[in-house]
Amino acid sequence: MKKYLGKGVYGSVAIGKISVFKKCDAAVTRIHVEDTEKEKQRVKAAKELAAKQLTEIHEKALREVGETHAQIFEIHLMMLDDDDYNESIENIIDTQSVNAEYAVALTSDNFAGMFSSMDDAYMQARAADVRDISNRIIANLTGANTDSTTADEKSIVCADDLAPSETVSLDKDKVLAFVTAHGSSNSHTAILARNMNIPAVIGVGDSFLAEINEGDTAVVDGFTGEIIVSPDEQTLKAYTEKQKRDEEQKKLLQELKGKENITLDGTKINVFANISGIDNIGAVLLNDAGGIGLFRSEFLYLENSDFPTEEQQFHAYKRVLESMAGKKVIIRTLDIGADKQVDYFGLKKEENPALGLRAIRICLTRPEIFRTQLRALFRASVYGNLGIMFPMITSVSEVERIKAICEEVKAELKSEGIEYSDKTEIGIMIETPAAAIISDRLAPMVDFFSVGTNDLTQYTLACDRQNPDAEEFVDTHHEAILRLIEMSAQNAHKNGAWIGICGELAADTTLTETFLRMGIDELSVSPTFVLKVRDTVRKTDLSK
């Protein structure tokens, strides 16, 4: 029994026999030829065949992964027809009097090299596309069999790496999973695997391929990225059970689709999702989250090399609100500090960034940044159900200032004839001990609280979250934290405000019952935990 570790690309467990993917990387040899015309004709024929093959692959991709991901094969077809690419091949044949295979291989190296050396990750990835089409042409020239596996039964396909076209060509019915020695989780190959729902592990390293044999039994854990070849009985049993549990889980969670988040005794609670960008909205909707409890707006600032403009922000917020079609979206204003890489902010290096000029403090000391974000938010508010949330709150005066600025921004928009929604809720994060302790004074000033348990725990227990040496001193279930949350909940409700939890503790299902008993109105968690929390809520009975 031997274990290997790579990166899991799709969460699922596969158990089966290994089949080694024979790559037709027939070493290309440079051969001197007399009849250059013949070589050019061979290239033409090989290219025509390649075009036919790619068209078929494109159609398969359209069926299995959808248009967006299938598009790369349209591009491959275009690249096949590229003037420079073809001229390069013909020139090499003519000037060097060499065989077609060599000319294509050399051209491939040159073009791939050109893309690899560009300073854009997207362009660097195009090198793989050039190699993919070139290898296809060479395979057609040499007459090599491009059919991946000849296995009759389902197997775990193991390869050095898989080009996008090879991934799509995999017969889903014959492939239990695939494992590659190399590859990146952002490559087209990984994306395609995810969309084809094939468990996959990539980047397992070269030793893997050297040591496995065709027909070996293996376990592929797409969650953890582990591969276990020739597992012993104990391991095999454990994984078979894991696989069964996983399948049951997936089934059960599909059963929860569309069901209410209500306990056995009839207590309701909202289960929302936390996201960091527009791309995650799909996951939010897929898991039936009732809304977005935390939309981290920082990505707009972190992804840019300069302050995002009001227009850029407005479009991003509008898109989220529209995509959520009336479900509540709570957007937190920018929450960064000196510990994050945003050079253009010009933040001075700080001894204690967690205790320094961060989040709302930056917004209040640099109101132009704050106003731009608020303008964009209020403008977007007419497109959906928006709540605005302010981080790192510690005092009543902060909230007074914030609300005054909000009123000014609204008045400004009104005078410009720009609409905003009066129904926009205003809330604050309870993530400092101060905010929790004076929550009775803060509650009347806002529409809601949202507890940021990560920071609240850090500040209350005086323990750095990122410090591994201090880990043993952090008790995420510490009574102090729970008391602060309960206190905040009571004060919120006494003053007609609702309270949610958006920190990691919200996903801790050992605390769901506690939170329900506290009367917490909303739990907002990472999209992958939404169903788990919903399931726990539905199984809880507070009357017991």
Next chain:
Amino acid sequence: MVTKTVTVVNEQGLHMRPAGQLAAEMKKFPGCTITIASGDKTAKATAVMQIMAAGLKKGSIVEITADGDNEQAALDKAVELFESGFGE
């Protein structure tokens, strides 16, 4: 020879798809040499790989030049593609 300057409006710049679209459309004007230039980068507008290699990002100022048969029509088509964000 005719020329016009445009700006790249696509969020992801001139990536694969718009590059492919530009090349495909420009190939419909044989007998006309169409080039795009931005800063120190130039590319033949019919060569998808050259266009991609130019790595034109959002906001890049591009000078389109068309020289030969039907040059005005070619230029107009290219300009239309750039300005419409290649339909994205």
